Amino acid sequence: MRLGPASIRTRLALFFGVGTSIVLLLSLGLLYVALHRQLNSAVDADLTARGDDLLGSVRAGDLSGIAGDPMAQLYAPDGTLLATASSIAGHVLLTPAQVRAVRGTKATSMTLPLGAGGAPRRVRLMARPVDGTGEVLAVALPSGNIERAGNRQLVVLLVAAPVLVAALATLCWLLLRAALRPVDALTRQAAAISTLDSGRELPLVAGDDEIARLSATLRGMLARLAVAFARERAFVDDASHELRTPIAVLRGEIDLALAAADNPEEVRQSLLAARGQVARLGRLAEDLLLLARERDGSLVVRREPVDLTDLARAEAGALTGVTGLAIEVRGDPVIVEADADRVRQVLSNLAANSAAAGARSARVTVTLEPPEACVAWADDGPGFAPELLGAAFERFVRGDPSRTPSTGAGLGLSIVRAVATAHGGTAELRNGPPLGGAVVTVRLPAG
Known part of the structure; x- marks a missing residue:
């Protein structure tokens, strides 16, 4: 049961869209976090600079700098307000408990009732202890505009993300359609080919992709x-x-x-x-x-140790009486793992071909050429016609009647090659020495 769309274009576009959405959302999220941290870092740097200036004044016993600061206050160790900026007179940035909890410089965002009538305002506040006196200096900066700018940036990112995903998915679909258009042409043409002899071909796609x-x-x-x-x-x-x-x-x-x-x-x-x-x-x-x-690869050969030279000598006597050929066998003993009956069939077919071609004598030469054993059949007949040298092993191929007055079916050499192939060997043919006629060489694995 298929759960997704059948079209590969649609599936790839869908997968691309989902993958792009995940990557894009992660990228936008990281971008938002980076922008948020960068804004906070800029504000904290401003608060640190202001705090350093005010801290120098406090050490010198001059509290007028705090009164002139946009938003700063100095607290005693017990949380009592010692000095405050005139712009936030009547308000406190830190409670006594928060003052006592200050151990080092710390910046945080919070909402304080610093507006008209105690209206809440978002501020970025940095509190730091004043040397070893136990006093605490608090410096703040309104952060509402900054946070609203960050929120607007987040809204822009959230609105842009679906538009970008849709645009990328559409572009991907269009590119896939263009890339797979040759596949559609191949599919239509292949569907139109009903038989292999129709003469129709698949379209040729240009390029090297x-x-x-x-x-x-x-x-x-x-x-x-x-x-x-x-x-x-x-x-x-x-x-x-x-x-x-x-x-x-x-x-x-x-x-x-x-x-x-x-x-x-x-x-x-x-x-x-x-x-x-x-x-x-x-x-x-x-x-x-x-x-x-x-x-179809199902030709069975019964492998057993066979002396090719002895087998050829024994078969030569029987073939001489049947074909009238004078058959000579040469070679030293060569043992192979082969099907003796199939090897006899090879020799019988070669003898029948030579006799049908008008040969009077034949020679069988058995040699060992590791890793192969070679059986070369040569006769003194007219040999193969030049135009048949490349096709004589094919089925139903016959020579010129004037050269080969045979009434056979033209399967003899095909069977020779089939038997050699079934043994894991090869068969080849030529004209020439040693008797001047046809020469068929069968190679079988030795050992």
Whole structure:
């Protein structure tokens, strides 16, 4: 359940307004306190100067200075009034108890009945003892105007604070709206893209800020997804094409068998042909399943110690009888943790590719190049067409029929790379030595 507004602009403006309000109120409060203290310090400095002058006169036995002061009085130790300013004659600044409580110089603000008819007046009063005589000198200054000025300043600050907060929040909202306008454009355009093959792109945001980088990243992501989508669609089309042919042949053979039900030999030939197509379909389905598992990372390999050289020699004999290739195996014993069946599948696919390309002989070279073990398959065929060197590992890629008269599905090298990747290795291809034809090198982690 969302408690705040849905718009990020509104939320950020709200958070900014609340944060700004707190900071602004604290700043204004500190400013008011500082101004109040500064005013009191100025008044206290004036009272101190006047008190120093009057204290010098009292020490000299001259009390006329007190009579001429705007607001000053001298008290005996018991609180008896000894001298007073003529302007406050008949009034007292301190009570006897307050006089007896004076121990040092102290300034305070208070309200005293010093006005006409005993009306209260706000004063700032400083009381200080006169040397060691026990007498107390009190000097005061009306502070009503000063305090009212401070109160007016406080009112101004309290009125200005909401206006400043509202202005800052509005400015923040406008800035956020301008900053997030490209995000709105990206959102609308992204919502309008229904499929990856629609040809529509996200708008490119100028600049090098976070939103510009986000725009470039999203555009790149869509481009990669479009490429992947095109490849997957091509894969589905190619797989459909590969499946259609054996299915059509299989159906035709079944129809022939049904039509020749009274001829056992023709039925037998049709069933044998149909069985061959079923085997072809089975191999194609297994290859497609292997590649699909490799793509989603679920291709399982059973790791166990395998001597690649011994395995290659053992497999070479079987492959020679199937493909007609003269296969030579070279290399010292190399032990790796690998799935022997998958390695045999790699060698079988490479042999089938070489035979389909017209090669007559092949060489398998096993070497240890820490931290990898390398299995290099080379043949004396025509090699890979230059335009296929960068794409031969892709699914359903076939060479020129004049160079590679194969009827396979074009998945052999894709499976070779998938098996190598599942083992944590790599596969690469080239043309050239040692036999002048195609060379496929599979690298597996050693140890």
